[in-house]
Structure formats: structure tokens, C-alpha cells
Amino acid sequence: MSKISDAMDRIREIQRDSDKPPLRNRRRADRTDTHDPTGDTWTGLRLVELDQDLLERNRILTAESDRAAAEMSYKMLRTRMIRRLRDNGWSSVVVTSADTGAGKSVTAINLAISVALESNQTAYLVDLDLRQSSLHTYLGVEPPAGDLTAYLEGRCGLHDVLVDAGIPRLYFAFNSIPQQHSAELLSSTRMRDFVAELHTKDPNGLIIYDAPPLLVADDVLAFLPNFDAVLMVVAEGQTSREDLNKCIDMLSEVEVLGLVLNKSHSANRKSAYY
Ligand SMILES: Nc1ncnc2c1ncn2[C@@H]1O[C@H](COP(=O)(O)OP(=O)(O)O)[C@@H](O)[C@H]1O
Ligand SMILES: [Mg+2]
8 A cells, every 4th residue: 555545544543532522712802822932032023914814815724713523633743743753852843745736835834833832842943945935935934135045145143034923932033035945044054053053042942943855956855864753744736655655765764754745635634643
């Protein structure tokens, strides 16, 4: 049986076994747990307001979302991911896929929101896809002039890059202009500085990287020493078994937390496999 079918069967098993009720909608004003363990580490960051309708259109979970099934899937994914990371003392995960369009960015955003909303854990979502950066587009945010590339080129500091979008415990690092020399940037000492600086400022923070696809360029491999584990997004009916096998071979030296089956026809929703 193909790996994708294996994953799908296991996903359905997990869903069947789950007897937990879906999360209730949470309205922003109803949330009481807005404690941010980073305290005033990030005061003065650039603040942006998110357009809830745009988020809904872009399949991004919001506090007002009425998509309990999708929310449940991300919640399961988040819980398993955090447990695996904590068990191993890890703090960063790269979200990647074989090719473009599998749903990495949507998955990474929803996962980061789910982490920040539901656990007492600060999260950082970093747009590492320097050739096809899309986090800011999905969220409807104009990236600051000091974006990730500006940091990597030594033109600004960490405080200039991080953006506070009003979601408690969640901070974004966007990129705006496509970079052709992305692999050099991702393997640079400035990239290592970025990771180290973030870790020093917030040792308990969880960093989620929205990464480029594995089979298009060697960007993820260039970034290799900087992250702990990988989450592979597999799009049903889109990612071929051959490509998935190539990715698994490429990641033989890397901790793969699991596969996320996206665009599942049967369940009409995102599903997760660990
Ligand atoms: N679960 C899903 N169901 C249907 N469409 C989806 C799903 N996840 C993502 N998409 C859509 O697929 C396209 C590619 O998603 P994106 O996250 O940008 O992929 P990637 O980052 O892997 O290139 C977007 O139009 C997005 O809205
Ligand atoms: Mg993307």
C-alpha cells in the first residue's frame, strides 16, 4: 500500500477514535487566558490588525471561525506536535512538502494560531519561503520594510522584523520581495543569528517555519542546521507517491514528526497523521 494510503487510513482511525467534542467558537472578548510568557520582551513591535473576512476566505482559522471540524484537526495536530517537541527538548519545526501548492502556508498559519490560542505557549511563524513568500498575503498584512530578508542582509534588527497581529502569544516574521539567492540567505550566518537571537530572547518559544518545497530547490537543506524537526504536508490527489518517497529519502537525516494529509476529498477537511 502506498504511504499516502497508509497515512489516510491511520488518519481516519485517529478521527474515529476521537470522542472529544469539537471546540466551541471562541470570541476574542471571551478569551480570558491571554497571558504572554514573554512579558515585555516584545513591547514596541509593529502592530497590525487582521481582517477576519479575509482570513475566512483564505481558510485561516479565526477566533470567530465556525469550522469546528477543521479546528479539531489542527488541535489534534498541534497537541501531538507539541508533545513530540517537548518530549525531545525541541523548539522548532519546518513545515514543508514535495512541491508548491500542497498547503504548507495555510497549514503553518493555522497550526501557529492553534498553538498560540490553545496552549500557554508563545509561537513564532517565520516565512522561510523566500522565493514565494505568502504569509503576509494570506493574512492581508503589508510586511514592514525591515522584513526577514532585510534582517538576513544586515539591514535591520529582530525587533524590526517581528510583527504582532493581535493574536496573543503569536508573532510573525514576514518576507515581501522574492529572493533568487534564497539558499545562500538561508545558510548564512545571519540566518543562524536570527534563530539564536529568537531563542535567547524567548527560550521557551516555539518556532514554526513556513518553508519552501523540498523538490524545487535546496533551500530546506540549506537551512538544515537551524531546525529540530519537519512536518510534511501531503496533498491528496496532488502529491505523488514517487515524490513523497524522494522527500523521505532527502529527509533521512532529519526528524520527521509526521505527515499532514491536506485537501482530503473524503473528509473534505484537513487531516493529520502522526
Ligand atoms: N485543505 C485545503 N482545502 C482546499 N484548498 C486548500 C487547502 N489548503 C490549502 N488550500 C489552497 O491551496 C492553495 C495552495 O496553498 P498554500 O498553503 O499556499 O500551499 P503551499 O504553501 O504549499 O504552496 C491555496 O489556494 C490554498 O487556499
Ligand atoms: Mg507557501
